[in-house]
Amino acid sequence: MLQIKDLHASIEGKEILKGIDLEVKKGEVHAIMGPNGSGKSTLANILAGREEYEVTSGSISYLGEDLLELDPEERAHKGIFLAFQYPVEIPGVSNVYFLRTALNEVRKSQGLEELDAAQFLKLVRKKIDLVQLDKSLLNRAVNEGFSGGEKKRNEIFQMAVLEPKLAILDETDSGLDIDALRIVANGVNSLKSKDNATIVVTHYQRLLDYIVPDVVHVLFKGKIVKSGGKELALELESKGYDWLK
Amino acid sequence: MSTEAEQLESLAQQEYKYGFVTDIEADALPPGLNEDVVRIISQKKKEPAFMLEWRLKAYKRWLKMEEPKWPKVEYPEINFQDIIYYSAPKNTPKYNSLDEVDPQLLETYNKLGIPLEEQKMLAGVAVDAVFDSVSVATTFKEKLSEMGVIFCPISEALQKYPDLVKKYLGSVVPATDNFYAALNSAVFSDGSFVYVPKGVRCPMELSTYFRINAQNTGQFERTLIVADEGSYVSYLEGCTAPQRDENQLHAAVVELVALKGAEIKYSTVQNWYPGDDEGKGGIYNFVTKRGIAHENAKISWTQVETGSAITWKYPSVILKGDNSIGEFYSVAMTNKFQQADTGTKMIHIGKNTRSNIVSKGISAGRSNNSYRGLVKIMKSAENARNFSQCDSLLIGDKCGAHTFPYIEVNNTTGRVEHEATTSKIGEDQIFYCNQRGLDTEQAVSLIVNGYCKEVFRELPMEFAVEAQKLLSISLEGSVG
Ligand SMILES: Nc1ncnc2c1ncn2[C@@H]1O[C@H](COP(=O)(O)OP(=O)(O)OP(=O)(O)O)[C@@H](O)[C@H]1O
Ligand SMILES: [Mg+2]
Numbered sequence: 001m002l003q004i005k006d007l008h009a010s011i012e013g014k015e016i017l018k019g020i021d022l023e024v025k026k027g028e029v030h031a032i033m034g035p036n037g038s039g040k041s042t043l044a045n046i047l048a049g050r051e052e053y054e055v056t057s058g059s060i061s062y063l064g065e066d067l068l069e070l071d072p073e074e075r076a077h078k079g080i081f082l083a084f085q086y087p088v089e090i091p092g093v094s095n096v097y098f099l100r101t102a103l104n105e106v107r108k109s110q111g112l113e114e115l116d117a118a119q120f121l122k123l124v125r126k127k128i129d130l131v132q133l134d135k136s137l138l139n140r141a142v143n144e145g146f147s148g149g150e151k152k153r154n155e156i157f158q159m160a161v162l163e164p165k166l167a168i169l170d171e172t173d174s175g176l177d178i179d180a181l182r183i184v185a186n187g188v189n190s191l192k193s194k195d196n197a198t199i200v201v202t203h204y205q206r207l208l209d210y211i212v213p214d215v216v217h218v219l220f221k222g223k224i225v226k227s228g229g230k231e232l233a234l235e236l237e238s239k240g241y242d243w244l245k
Numbered sequence: 246m247s248t249e250a251e252q253l254e255s256l257a258q259q260e261y262k263y264g265f266v267t268d269i270e271a272d273a274l275p276p277g278l279n280e281d282v283v284r285i286i287s288q289k290k291k292e293p294a295f296m297l298e299w300r301l302k303a304y305k306r307w308l309k310m311e312e313p314k315w316p317k318v319e320y321p322e323i324n325f326q327d328i329i330y331y332s333a334p335k336n337t338p339k340y341n342s343l344d345e346v347d348p349q350l351l352e353t354y355n356k357l358g359i360p361l362e363e364q365k366m367l368a369g370v371a372v373d374a375v376f377d378s379v380s381v382a383t384t385f386k387e388k389l390s391e392m393g394v395i396f397c398p399i400s401e402a403l404q405k406y407p408d409l410v411k412k413y414l415g416s417v418v419p420a421t422d423n424f425y426a427a428l429n430s431a432v433f434s435d436g437s438f439v440y441v442p443k444g445v446r447c448p449m450e451l452s453t454y455f456r457i458n459a460q461n462t463g464q465f466e467r468t469l470i471v472a473d474e475g476s477y478v479s480y481l482e483g484c485t486a487p488q489r490d491e492n493q494l495h496a497a498v499v500e501l502v503a504l505k506g507a508e509i510k511y512s513t514v515q516n517w518y519p520g521d522d523e524g525k526g527g528i529y530n531f532v533t534k535r536g537i538a539h540e541n542a543k544i545s546w547t548q549v550e551t552g553s554a555i556t557w558k559y560p561s562v563i564l565k566g567d568n569s570i571g572e573f574y575s576v577a578m579t580n581k582f583q584q585a586d587t588g589t590k591m592i593h594i595g596k597n598t599r600s601n602i603v604s605k606g607i608s609a610g611r612s613n614n615s616y617r618g619l620v621k622i623m624k625s626a627e628n629a630r631n632f633s634q635c636d637s638l639l640i641g642d643k644c645g646a647h648t649f650p651y652i653e654v655n656n657t658t659g660r661v662e663h664e665a666t667t668s669k670i671g672e673d674q675i676f677y678c679n680q681r682g683l684d685t686e687q688a689v690s691l692i693v694n695g696y697c698k699e700v701f702r703e704l705p706m707e708f709a710v711e712a713q714k715l716l717s718i719s720l721e722g723s724v725g
Contacts, residue, residue, distance in 0.1 A: 048680050049679070050676055051676075052672070072680055073679045073680075073682050073683060073684050076679070082680050084677065084680075088671070088673050089674075090678075090695055092694070092695030092697070093695035098691070099681075101683060102678075102681035103682075105683055105687070106682045109682070141695065158681065162681070
């Protein structure tokens with residue numbers, strides 16, 4: 001479903017991704033690990049279409065289309081979802097209203113009927129239990145004043161409602177307590193199907209106890225230096241990244 | 246120049262007139278202002294003698310006054326002898342059916358959610374018999390008169406209730422208050438008069454929309470609202486549909502009198518023609534709005550300003566009585582070459598008086614948006630409190646936002662708090678919305694509407710919904 005070929009990207013003239021090759025198939029879970037500043041979020045943001053990053057060469061194909069030709073909102077309409085490492089606050093805009101607008105935009109683009117407030121609320125009730133998000137957060141402004149953990153859960157809640165084809169979770173586990181971690185992982189797992197795929201960016205192998213990856217990649221200074229099975233994560237945990245240099 | 250902006254421009258340029266005013270025989274005076282013109286206006290309106298005297302006095306003072314130069318707005322000099330000070334309302338429908346109206350204008354109406362029959366009136370289409378606006382308004386009036394509420398054109402009030410008008414007209418904004426107020430007092434064409442009797446809670450929002458027979462109040466509108474002891478009234482001014490007028494200068498005066506324990510809520514949505522892409526041809530809106538709150542009374546001004554080339558407007562409250570409350574909630578949005586200098590004055594005279602100011606400025610394009618607020622606590626105002634919050638939001642980097650707070654505290658028990666912020670719409674906020682499926686225009690509109698929430702909350706429900714849509718439309722073409 002996703003093929004990245006020899007991707008080079010830079011920001012403000014500084015090259016950050018230096019030739020990434022990655023293939024993700026339907027139904028798979030890929031984990032991307034790597035030290036701080038190695039380019040994990042950069043890759044995630046480029047997939048989502050953030051314009052600050054300049055793709056200097058290489059290609060990305062997604063469901064047979066040239067992903068780099070699409071606007072960020074078109075990518076969202078086609079099922080790409082990024083759970084942000086740092087979710088953004090939007091003061092004054094209620095969380096449910098925001099999410100309903102988002103869902104309806106996605107539905108519209110797919111030629112589906114928009115959901116009215118009542119239909120949407122029904123859906124929300126179903127999904128909110130999945131991530132055990134505090135209901136009072138629904139009517140608060142998007143991420144405003146949310147605790148770190150609440151923000152992350154809110155991202156997964158949005159994902160549950162939007163049901164993306166390709167979900168990219170950028171350090172969704174950071175800042176979560178152990179219970180929250182399990183809840184978030186359960187959320188992700190229950191959304192898993194043979195038709196969608198997940199890319200999990202993380203520093204900790206403990207998340208991978210809950211979300212079991214098919215492939216683990218190590219990103220180092222803008223390149224994938226090693227790929228392997230689940231056991232690679234364990235190895236990284238005990239040895240660190242030095243041995244890969 | 247994006248196509249949306251072009252579209253918006255052509256929408257805004259569509260003229261329309263309410264079509265159902267009749268009964269005034271004369272046409273128009275030649276341009277120019279002198280004593281005779283003032284006399285003719287008063288005579289045309291069959292006003293009582295005191296009114297003519299009042300107008301003449303204002304005119305004589307106006308001659309000696311100068312145009313204020315302190316607002317942060319620029320415009321070519323106005324020649325007051327070029328203006329026509331009296332013209333009869335035009336009332337012939339311009340079109341026979343909606344099919345003849347510019348489809349783009351209709352699209353704006355649809356975006357605003359204006360019902361079909363209202364669209365016809367707005368666009369100047371002959372209104373058919375099914376929707377009898379006169380009878381709607383009549384039912385409405387009957388209900389009001391049962392409760393003793395007076396709601397009529399001020400010209401009518403001058404004939405039917407001269408004593409009431411005489412008692413309060415100019416009691417809040419004296420005829421000689423400022424250059425534009427003096428001009429308005431001399432030549433005002435029409436406007437609304439409201440009187441709510443003691444203890445009556447006005448059962449519906451009074452909207453200029455229902456004030457039949459008083460459209461085309463022209464460029465010098467005059468409004469007077471008196472809420473007698475313990476009464477309540479909510480008044481809506483304006484209309485979200487884009488409005489254009491051949492008169493460039495508008496100088497309205499609004500006076501509110503809230504007697505002991507009364508409450509007046511005054512909401513405005515202003516969407517006058519802002520001018521073309523070079524900023525030419527837009528309306529100059531110089532308004533004087535002031536209310537006086539007696540003991541335990543409350544006055545709230547809520548305004549959403551998106552139109553006009555120049556807006557110069559400071560709805561104010563004189564907190565005369567003990568325990569009186571004044572509120573000001575404002576959203577002022579400027580785009581393209583618009584200039585707005587707006588804010589409020591809260592004058593605390595009584596003990597335990599309270600005022601609350603929330604101002605949200607939004608600047609886009611090459612516009613300039615200034616907040617100017619005065620909080621004055623007089624010596625007599627024991628324990629007065631004020632809280633002001635003035636936020637500015639910038640869209641793009643060619644616009645400007647300015648804040649001029651003036652604070653005068655003459656009583657040591659007074660407490661005045663002022664908070665001000667300036668922010669830009671963040672790229673990361675827009676990207677976050679994009680990532681969830683919203684395009685950039687929607688994202689900006691969502692973010693801006695969120696930013697204005699505290700003000701919209703103060704508007705009557707229906708008005709709030711319209712105001713939000715209006716803001717979204719005004720923002721079109723301001724990004725990307
Ligand atoms: N907007 C920017 N301007 C300048 N440099 C940037 C910008 N964004 C990212 N970088 C740089 O790109 C490099 C990669 O950053 P990125 O956020 O992708 O790392 P990461 O692997 O996600 O790290 P972490 O594990 O800390 O989240 C870093 O050196 C970072 O400083
Ligand atoms: Mg990162």
